[in-house]
Amino acid sequence: MKAQHIINRHWCKGCGICVAFCPKNVLELDMEEKVVAVRPEDCIGCRVCEFRCPDLAIEVIVEREHERAA
Amino acid sequence: MKEQLKFIQGNEVCVEGALYSGLGFFAGYPITPSSEILEYLSRRLPEAGGSFVQMEDEIASICAIIGASLTGKKSMTATSGPGFSLMQEALGFAVMAEIPCVVADVQRFGPSTGLPTQGSQQDVYQARWGRHGDHSIIVLTASNHQDLFYITVEAFNFSETYRSPVILLLDEGVAHLREKVIIPKQGEIPVIERLRTSVPEGVDYHPYLPREDGRLPMSDFGGSHRYNVTGLFHDMWGFPSTDPKIVHGLLHHLVDKIESNVNQIARFKEYFLDDADFVIVSYGSSARTALHVVHSMRRKGEKWGLLELQTLWPFPCSLVREKCEEADFVFVVEINMGQVVHEVKRCVDYPEKVYLVNRVDGEFITPTDIKNITRVILGRGV
Amino acid sequence: MDISIKDYIRKRFFPHLWCPGCGHGTVLNNLLRAVAELGIPKNQIVMVSGIGCSSRISGYVDFHSLHTLHGRALAFATGVKMSQPHLNIIVPMGDGDALAIGGNHFIHACRRNIDLTAIVMNNRIYGMTGGQFSPLSGKGILATTAPFRNLDPAFDTVNLAISAGATFVARTTTYHFKEIKEYIKKAITHKGFSVVEILSQCPTSFGRKNKLASPVEMLKFFKDTTALLGSKRLEQGPDLIPRGIFVDKEVPEYTEEYQKLIKRVQKNT
Ligand code: SF4
Ligand code: SF4
Ligand code: SF4
Numbered sequence: 001m002k003a004q005h006i007i008n009r010h011w012c013k014g015c016g017i018c019v020a021f022c023p024k025n026v027l028e029l030d031m032e033e034k035v036v037a038v039r040p041e042d043c044i045g046c047r048v049c050e051f052r053c054p055d056l057a058i059e060v061i062v063e064r065e066h067e068r069a070a
Numbered sequence: 071m072k073e074q075l076k077f078i079q080g081n082e083v084c085v086e087g088a089l090y091s092g093l094g095f096f097a098g099y100p101i102t103p104s105s106e107i108l109e110y111l112s113r114r115l116p117e118a119g120g121s122f123v124q125m126e127d128e129i130a131s132i133c134a135i136i137g138a139s140l141t142g143k144k145s146m147t148a149t150s151g152p153g154f155s156l157m158q159e160a161l162g163f164a165v166m167a168e169i170p171c172v173v174a175d176v177q178r179f180g181p182s183t184g185l186p187t188q189g190s191q192q193d194v195y196q197a198r199w200g201r202h203g204d205h206s207i208i209v210l211t212a213s214n215h216q217d218l219f220y221i222t223v224e225a226f227n228f229s230e231t232y233r234s235p236v237i238l239l240l241d242e243g244v245a246h247l248r249e250k251v252i253i254p255k256q257g258e259i260p261v262i263e264r265l266r267t268s269v270p271e272g273v274d275y276h277p278y279l280p281r282e283d284g285r286l287p288m289s290d291f292g293g294s295h296r297y298n299v300t301g302l303f304h305d306m307w308g309f310p311s312t313d314p315k316i317v318h319g320l321l322h323h324l325v326d327k328i329e330s331n332v333n334q335i336a337r338f339k340e341y342f343l344d345d346a347d348f349v350i351v352s353y354g355s356s357a358r359t360a361l362h363v364v365h366s367m368r369r370k371g372e373k374w375g376l377l378e379l380q381t382l383w384p385f386p387c388s389l390v391r392e393k394c395e396e397a398d399f400v401f402v403v404e405i406n407m408g409q410v411v412h413e414v415k416r417c418v419d420y421p422e423k424v425y426l427v428n429r430v431d432g433e434f435i436t437p438t439d440i441k442n443i444t445r446v447i448l449g450r451g452v
Numbered sequence: 453m454d455i456s457i458k459d460y461i462r463k464r465f466f467p468h469l470w471c472p473g474c475g476h477g478t479v480l481n482n483l484l485r486a487v488a489e490l491g492i493p494k495n496q497i498v499m500v501s502g503i504g505c506s507s508r509i510s511g512y513v514d515f516h517s518l519h520t521l522h523g524r525a526l527a528f529a530t531g532v533k534m535s536q537p538h539l540n541i542i543v544p545m546g547d548g549d550a551l552a553i554g555g556n557h558f559i560h561a562c563r564r565n566i567d568l569t570a571i572v573m574n575n576r577i578y579g580m581t582g583g584q585f586s587p588l589s590g591k592g593i594l595a596t597t598a599p600f601r602n603l604d605p606a607f608d609t610v611n612l613a614i615s616a617g618a619t620f621v622a623r624t625t626t627y628h629f630k631e632i633k634e635y636i637k638k639a640i641t642h643k644g645f646s647v648v649e650i651l652s653q654c655p656t657s658f659g660r661k662n663k664l665a666s667p668v669e670m671l672k673f674f675k676d677t678t679a680l681l682g683s684k685r686l687e688q689g690p691d692l693i694p695r696g697i698f699v700d701k702e703v704p705e706y707t708e709e710y711q712k713l714i715k716r717v718q719k720n721t
Pocket of ligand 1: 013034049056473
């Protein structure tokens with residue numbers, strides 16, 4: 001599975017909610033207090049980061065293996 | 071509908087006028103002496119296909135009619151002094167958001183609970199200034215049932231034309247009086263319908279951008295244009311703005327759209343003013359008494375006349391000045407400690423010739439009261 | 453298939469004005485998902501809000517939006533619904549907005565069972581005015597008007613709504629985002645007055661004063677102090693705040709009944 005993290009740096013306020021509750025520690029805040037996907041390969045595509053973000057600033061696009069094959 | 075002759079209470083005349091105008095929604099809360107409006111409409115409005123709701127208080131009532139008006143319905147509430155006080159915040163909202171609606175205030179004697187069943191004309195200033203902040207508003211009144219019918223229709227017409235709340239300032243004297251009224255057949259007197267935008271779906275619509283004539287075409291909630299309505303200062307789309315230019319422009323628009331049309335909004339009646347040495351200025355039920363006095367003075371050969379105001383706000387200053395110009399004495403007859411008298415003094419060239427003639431013991435002002443007080447003023451003895 | 457919730461917002465007002473980590477944003481996020489999944493056309497939705505941080509939400513959504521007075525949203529909404537019963541009316545309110553100044557309208561809207569969707573975004577504080585306690589703060593909290601800890605007991609929104617007659621009542625938190633979406637969907641579809649209370653975090657005015665320094669800590673607090681109705685956890689932890697759907701019943705709806713009344717009286721005249 002491959003996940004793509006679309007982060008709107010302009011909208012992200014660096015609250016850290018997505019970082020704290022990511023089950024796989026994929027996300028971190030950078031020097032500017034904006035979120036970045038530092039370990040995208042670990043992402044399981046659960047999208048809890050996206051659903052909890054108060055700023056609609058992160059979106060996860062999940063491409064599943066079978067979809068790629070098709 | 072055919073012309074109908076009825077013998078009814080003032081409150082019911084108000085109901086007839088509202089239905090004639092196409093009332094679609096009414097929300098209210100019981101309060102003396104306006105409750106009959108609520109009662110009549112609870113029956114008549116659903117019969118006419120409109121909706122009636124008795125709310126939990128006066129605040130809810132005025133809020134509900136503003137909401138209903140936004141969906142395109144002609145809307146109204148009715149109350150009396152204490153309830154009218156509760157409505158002021160939301161009336162300010164209707165002013166700011168430019169929502170057409172009509173509020174009937176059947177004045178009773180105050181302050182506070184006061185004399186609930188006795189009439190007064192004490193809410194003239196509350197009607198004008200009850201809300202915080204600068205603004206303008208339209209306030210109408212009438213002294214007899216036929217006029218009240220026309221003025222009620224006019225209230226709806228003005229509210230649509232100027233996109234403003236309009237206050238129908240009745241008093242207990244007229245509201246509870248029974249007399250005859252002719253309800254004209256539909257189409258006989260003009261009823262102004264809501265001006266709706268012709269901007270098609272998908273094209274940018276500016277709910278708060280006045281046309282050249284100053285009017286703002288509306289779009290009903292639920293229609294194809296989604297916009298914002300707020301009590302905050304707002305831009306032409308209705309979205310909040312603190313831009314000084316926008317704030318300045320909107321405040322001026324709110325005041326000017328009414329004040330610059332004072333002559334179009336002025337409704338009045340005059341009796342024997344052409345040669346009058348003594349001019350009475352009055353309105354509402356006290357104008358009935360005043361007219362009585364004028365007739366009896368004329369019979370005695372004295373040149374008295376009456377200027378009956380039906381538009382109280384915006385105050386028709388130049389009209390009052392003109393009509394009082396030739397008078398030696400101007401008597402303002404009202405059932406309060408002096409409200410319209412201050413406006414009259416402000417407008418005439420010689421304020422020292424303007425006198426208040428009033429009665430404030432909860433009783434109705436009689437012709438004898440007016441005669442006695444004016445005799446004293448004129449130095450003719452007690 | 454994923455519907456983009458961005459189609460339901462007024463993008464030009466983003467980033468929005470709520471503070472970093474404010475729970476109201478999470479409510480917005482999942483409310484939009486609920487509406488998107490229900491597939492209701494934007495022209496069929498009216499959002500009516502009051503005054504306070506919560507009420508900003510109506511400016512952010514691309515529906516018909518009516519930003520009214522403090523506490524009065526339900527009264528305005530009643531007029532909209534009575535005149536256009538086919539519209540979906542969503543009324544998000546803050547805790548003070550809904551239950552202090554707006555308490556009277558709240559109980560009467562419950563009583564009438566008018567088809568409005570009330571969402572109480574309960575952060576237990578007046579955020580916009582700087583952190584005064586609200587009727588949902590509860591005893592013992594610190595607020596700018598409770599420097600010695602609050603003495604005022606709190607309302608229980610759910611119990612209040614039920615006893616006043618609301619016919620759909622649910623509660624969840626901003627931690628439990630799936631429930632937000634699920635309950636709002638049910639509330640919108642429900643015919644009658646529905647109340648969804650969502651415990652929401654105000655890190656700025658509530659959190660900082662009450663030893664919940666970060667939004668993350670506040671979300672953990674919601675996770676730790678609540679439990680689903682019918683769960684073992686709730687059985688074993690009587691002090692936990694229950695989440696879930698408390699009431700969902702069919703009772704004649706006000707505007708439908710009124711339309712019937714119109715038909716009836718018109719037949720007789
Ligand atoms: S939850 Fe949203 S706003 Fe907060 S850090 Fe993550 S992306 Fe940024
Ligand atoms: S989708 Fe899930 S695993 Fe992937 S970054 Fe978001 S929270 Fe972490
Ligand atoms: S003050 Fe509190 S409620 Fe208001 S925006 Fe900030 S965090 Fe949200």
